[in-house]
Amino acid sequence: MRSLISRYFTSDSGTGCHLYDSNAILFKALEAREDAAIRCIQTKVGGYVLKNSMFSALEETEKPELINDATMLLLQKIQSGEYIFQGHDPATFAIETARRMLPNLLRKQKKNGHTDLDSLHHLPDVDILAYYDQKEREEEMAKNLSKLSENCERLIRLKYFDGWKDEEIIQQKLTQYTTVGTLKVKRSECMKKLASIVGSKSK
DSSP, X not given: OHHHHHTOOSOOTTTSGGGOSSHHHHHHHHHTTOHHHHHHHHHHHHHHHHHOGGGTTSOGGGHXXXXXXXXXXXXXXXXXXXXXXXXXXXXXXXXXXXXXXXXXXXXXXXXXXXXXXXXXXXXXXXXXXXXXXXXXXXXXXXXXXXXXOHHHHHHHIIIIIXXXXXXXXXXXXXXXXXXXXXXXXXXXXXXXXXXXXXXXXXX
């Protein structure tokens, strides 16, 4: 984790930020999910997190997660159209998101006996709570999927996580199946196995 943290700094050199001459160009690049634009946002957020004393209580291993979560929420807001570009640096939104995410992470540390939160009285906003709820559900589902065969995990991910249509899966030869019918039958079998795994955990 330390090597990951060390690459977040304020200089634009090697961060991807030098590719974008204006905030508008950076925003368009983020809309297109360009790797360099995402790296630029992570660098700016990371530089702020590392320099600002309010994050000093956060464990070093949690900082990369905070940086990535704040960046991911920005990308989600851009994709959904909830983030409207008004000329400002998009990193400003991600940095503010990181500030709001901090209490949630510190509370998690407190549960593990790592830090004191007596001075923190505000709660994260609704968007951040929803983000963490979604992330927790996705992590739990990933654990359940990992208990299936590689083939079953792939069939379920293609349909329900990656959004591929059955016809596209067949046309692109993304699986071993050659007809939509056989694909659906096998995926149905896999879904039953997944339901059994989820059901056994709830008992």
